[in-house]
Amino acid sequence: QVQLVESGGGLVQPGGSLRLSCAASGFTLNEYAIAWFRQAPGKEREGVSCISQSSGDTAYGSAVKGRFTSSRDLARNTVYLEMNNLKPEDTAVYYCAADPGYGSPWLTCQRPSWYDYWGQGTQVTVSS
Secondary structure, rough: OOOEEEEEEEOOOOOEEEEEEEEOOOHHHHOOEEEEEEEEOOOOEEEEEEEEOOOOOOEEEEOOOOOEEEEEEEOOOOOEEEEEOOOOOHEEEEEEEEEEOOOOHHHHHHHHHHHEEEEOOOEEEOOO
């Protein structure tokens, strides 16, 4: 049974940093495409970071490129999202997603419906 459990969200001041974790079970990370999406109230779900399976090619959303970094720890079967220089507009619920299919991360990051499996989400609030 595929499960994704996010953690690490919280309240942070503008300019601060947070690291989110997504613990995966029921599958091996490098056999699935993995992604981080976020959704703010009243807005559509937005791709933050998408990692292709096996090769690990990574795409980032334009709003976070240069500030956020995602990585996979295959030994722990966990994906991380390191978020730096956070801004109030980064406030959202952050979701981890996975799918066993092959797809260009630059395309799948624009299509949340492509991903079959989702975590419950973790709230990130950036405010002074």
